[in-house]
Amino acid sequence: MLPISEIFYSLQGEGEFIGTPSVFVRLGGCNLTCRGFGIKSRFKDREFLGCDSIYAANSAFSKEWQFYENSTDLIEKIKSFSQTKFDVILTGGEPSLHFKNPILSQTIKYFLQREHRVCVESNASVKFKFDEVLKHLYFTLSVKLSNSGEPLEKRIKPYVIQEIIDNAYSVVFKFVCNAQMCRNKKVIEEIKDLLSKLSLKGNKIFLMPQGTTEKELNENIKEIYPICLQEGFCFSDRLHIRIWGDKRGF
Numbered sequence: 001m002l003p004i005s006e007i008f009y010s011l012q013g014e015g016e017f018i019g020t021p022s023v024f025v026r027l028g029g030c031n032l033t034c035r036g037f038g039i040k041s042r043f044k045d046r047e048f049l050g051c052d053s054i055y056a057a058n059s060a061f062s063k064e065w066q067f068y069e070n071s072t073d074l075i076e077k078i079k080s081f082s083q084t085k086f087d088v089i090l091t092g093g094e095p096s097l098h099f100k101n102p103i104l105s106q107t108i109k110y111f112l113q114r115e116h117r118v119c120v121e122s123n124a125s126v127k128f129k130f131d132e133v134l135k136h137l138y139f140t141l142s143v144k145l146s147n148s149g150e151p152l153e154k155r156i157k158p159y160v161i162q163e164i165i166d167n168a169y170s171v172v173f174k175f176v177c178n179a180q181m182c183r184n185k186k187v188i189e190e191i192k193d194l195l196s197k198l199s200l201k202g203n204k205i206f207l208m209p210q211g212t213t214e215k216e217l218n219e220n221i222k223e224i225y226p227i228c229l230q231e232g233f234c235f236s237d238r239l240h241i242r243i244w245g246d247k248r249g250f
């Protein structure tokens with residue numbers, strides 16, 4: 001079975017393919033908790049602290065996930081959103097936890113064969129084996145920085161990241177930053193320290209503001225913007241937050 005928290009059709013709101021019509025497949029389960037992002041969510045009278053996707057990351061929410069038993073149902077569901085060309089985005093949670101699941105690999109293969117771009121949004125801290133199918137995917141590595149609240153050895157695994165750089169069709173980095181860590185230069189230090197341990201292949205580096213409201217995004221952007229110019233990093237907005245706030249399904 002393949003646990004899926006939600007599937008929806010929207011415009012990609014972040015990163016290098018921002019604005020592209022995409023079907024998002026949000027897989028359930030994550031190896032991290034990212035309490036440092038400080039988002040509070042309630043579920044069945046309990047309060048949870050974590051990221052804005054905690055309903056997909058934390059298995060306490062699994063009662064509201066759907067468990068797909070075969071790839072045919074999943075493929076039909078994805079196709080049901082649009083007759084046109086769209087990207088398929090595997091997100092989570094941490095999608096790489098499910099790469100060995102045949103329901104997922106058959107689904108990926110189906111859309112690759114029909115020339116859809118299949119993208120993965122990963123925290124790049126889970127080791128997995130690269131099979132032939134995975135080599136065709138576009139990876140966005142949202143490696144977690146200290147603002148995630150996760151211990152360094154759990155969130156940064158250079159050997160896992162290098163394996164992805166060496167094998168995936170395309171790899172970009174997307175670091176979520178806040179104003180405070182930009183002001184005290186922590187962002188630059190942490191990113192440069194990580195990049196110095198990697199053998200890059202011209203991979204683009206995006207900085208993206210932390211935040212679930214437009215106000216929060218704007219405050220963080222003011223500090224991120226000069227760092228992008230100074231370091232030659234790209235900037236990624238969060239379009240869906242500007243339009244829909246932290247509503248799910250966009």
Ligand code: SF4
Nearest residue numbers: 030032033034051093
């Ligand atoms: S890695 Fe991503 S999905 Fe998992 S807890 Fe952190 S921000 Fe949430």
